[in-house]
Amino acid sequence: MKAVISLLFLGLLFLHGEALQCYKGSCTGRPTCSLPVEICTGDQDQCVRRYGIRTPKGISANHRGDLTWTTQGCATKANCLELKTIKHYSRCCSGDLCNSPKEM
Structure with missing residues (x-):
């Protein structure tokens, strides 16, 4: 019985080791900050980074301005496609x- 439980535990560790890892959290007012790592679950097979850049004319997707915020985390392919459709400033990988x- 102990051997079966040990094998199940080792199997769970192996499955956990195969899951995608992404940075999770947000930064405001600076391009980098220390973020924790999250293990993606279910059909989350992408990491995403959403960002905003302040320019004299407002928020812009180009890189000519000051980065005002970023958020990172796990996402599904469908989430990433939706972000592209609404022209949200984001990148998936x-x-x-x-x-x-x-x-990125």
Whole structure:
């Protein structure tokens, strides 16, 4: 019985190790900050980074201005497609911790 429980536990560790990891949280007023890592669950197979950049004319998607906020986390492919459709300022990626401001 102990062997079965040990094997189940090891199996859960293996499955957990295969899950995508993304940075989660938000930064305001600076391009980088220290963020915790989250393990994506279910059909969350993308990391996302949403951002806003303040320019003299307001918030802009180009990189000519001051970064005012970023949020990072896990997302589904459908979430990422929706963000593109509404022209939200975001980037999605599919590698572990790929949503770091330095990576995008």
